[in-house]
Amino acid sequence: MDFGLDDRTALVTGGAGRLGSEDCKHLAREGADVVVLDVDRDGAERVVEEIADDPEASGEGMAVECDLTDREDVAATIEAVEEETGGIDVLVNNAGFVDAVAKLEDFDDALWDRDVELNLTGAYNVTKAVYPGMKERGWGRIVTMASIAGWRGSFAQISYSTTKSGLIGFGKTLALEGAKYGVTSNVLTPNIVIEDLAEMEPEQLEAFNPQFERIRQATPMKELGREDDVAPLVCYLASEQARYVTGQVIGVTGGADLFSY
Numbered sequence: 667m668d669f670g671l672d673d674r675t676a677l678v679t680g681g682a683g684r685l686g687s688e689d690c691k692h693l694a695r696e697g698a699d700v701v702v703l704d705v706d707r708d709g710a711e712r713v714v715e716e717i718a719d720d721p722e723a724s725g726e727g728m729a730v731e732c733d734l735t736d737r738e739d740v741a742a743t744i745e746a747v748e749e750e751t752g753g754i755d756v757l758v759n760n761a762g763f764v765d766a767v768a769k770l771e772d773f774d775d776a777l778w779d780r781d782v783e784l785n786l787t788g789a790y791n792v793t794k795a796v797y798p799g800m801k802e803r804g805w806g807r808i809v810t811m812a813s814i815a816g817w818r819g820s821f822a823q824i825s826y827s828t829t830k831s832g833l834i835g836f837g838k839t840l841a842l843e844g845a846k847y848g849v850t851s852n853v854l855t856p857n858i859v860i861e862d863l864a865e866m867e868p869e870q871l872e873a874f875n876p877q878f879e880r881i882r883q884a885t886p887m888k889e890l891g892r893e894d895d896v897a898p899l900v901c902y903l904a905s906e907q908a909r910y911v912t913g914q915v916i917g918v919t920g921g922a923d924l925f926s927y
Contacts, residue, residue, distance in 0.1 A: 680761030682709025734788030785829035841913030886921030
């Protein structure tokens with residue numbers, strides 16, 4: 667299916683990371699020119715090189731360094747990108763920390779502040795800068811990456827679960843505000859999606875991290891996800907075909923969000 671992303675510009679935050687880079691490459695294969703935005707400029711440039719070397723990619727990549735927690739940096743960066751590209755049509759809010767693990771009484775306050783600042787406020791900062799252009803042009807797609815942890819909770823991940831839960835409300839509110847202007851907003855809530863883990867045999871996964879093996883066992887499909895299980899859905903939600911899909915929270919979970927016994 668042709669998703670109609672030729673001549674569209676997509677910006678992916680955290681574009682140098684595992685999931686972000688996969689989103690960037692899939693969007694470029696669908697014809698979009700992709701702004702790979704990350705605080706890690708070298709990583710962003712590597713993704714741009716991968717896009718350039720990909721025979722299936724008809725869109726081009728552009729590496730942009732930006733700190734999403736610095737509101738002035740975000741505003742200046744988005745202004746420069748829009749001037750160069752003519753406007754951002756698709757925003758993928760992907761950047762975020764997931765590494766803070768501790769129970770509440772032992773949780774590091776600095777990590778809480780860090781995660782709220784990037785995972786939640788960072789998405790607010792960049793979306794607030796991009797949204798007016800979408801509204802003015804009467805067309806826009808916002809895809810926000812939350813997590814299954816954002817609505818089910820996740821033991822000893824209080825900052826991650828809380829910020830991802832906040833992004834669900836954020837994305838739904840954007841859908842309400844943007845609907846009459848042709849701007850859609852949807853939220854994805856993946857399970858663990860790491861190709862390297864998904865390829866491990868159960869005994870290997872158990873040896874690597876028993877918690878990941880427990881998650882695999884609790885998933886009805888009995889496997890963890892991969893980045894390319896998520897990226898095609900991002901492309902669809904960014905497309906013209908998805909014009910009537912907004913305000914939705916969509917799980918990519920292998921059934922892990924289902925009640926089972």
